[in-house]
Amino acid sequence: MKPGILIFFAFLFIHLNSCSQDLKKLNTSDVDKSKVKIAQDFASSFLSKAKNGGTYQFQNEAIAIVKNSLTGETQKLLYEQLKSQFGDFQSLEYAESWVQGAGQENLIVRLKGDFTKSNKKLEIRVVLDKSNKIAGFWVKPWSDML
């Protein structure tokens, strides 16, 4: 009976792992610093402009769906919600990077951000596609679990 239970749990663990998306955390030495800089510059510029009452003007650094979703009006609305809950944006720092997809198509750059009303750091997540374009952008409470 006991080996049966062990085998069951082994299958359960393997199954749960295989269900997860193709995500892999990069070692510090494997991280492309130039890509991290793209993500940091974008997030910093986006949040600083929103903080000062302006809006981020997209050029050619993001994919169409991101540009179309984050209109000036949406940016203001998002920042107001963020500000009411966590306060004004202060600063951000790099935390870690993950690659996503079988061919490692996307790079997930996780940054930690400080906000005036929050005693906890928030996650500022920027996703870059294969051509280093912004393919995703989120701000949410930090978790060590992705």
Place this chain on the structure above:
Amino acid sequence: MPMKSSLLYNPFNQIAGFSSFIPGLIGLLVITWLAFITGTHYNGLSHIAFARDSEYWFFLTESLSNWFFIAVFMFLSGLSLSKSRIRAIDVWGTTLLSRLPFVITPMIRTLPVFQSFLIQSWQRYFLHGVYLASLIWFLILLFHAFKISCNLKNDKLVASFIISMVLAEICTTIFLKSII
């Protein structure tokens, strides 16, 4: 031999007062330090979260409030229900010492493989399993701490233990949410 094994779930026949308070306090500081470096939040009596997102003082506040509220409610229960003379230091010390099982999860998280991981991963299930085991161990220790330090028995003991736990959980959660 039975004497030694009973130390794991009820050491309070041998250790109470200052002799439980000092090691308990050292244990709380060690747990807090490990929780801080690994980002293991004990944000409530029965809650755990994994996030390296706060300063040391926040983790210390979590540890102290988790212990403080339960100690206060247990002391008040003892004062109001027990016919014996209750010593505050016994309640403070034994409840502090009961928290020692919570050292295990952050200790495991010092290993690189447990530092950041996927939500659907064996690391998460393993850590929650370890936490659950340490929570059960903590509750057993806490129950004995309460029973011995407040000298309560039978229904009074069980009912006041449950009520103290519920009230402490509510107060701890509200307090910790207010400082985020």
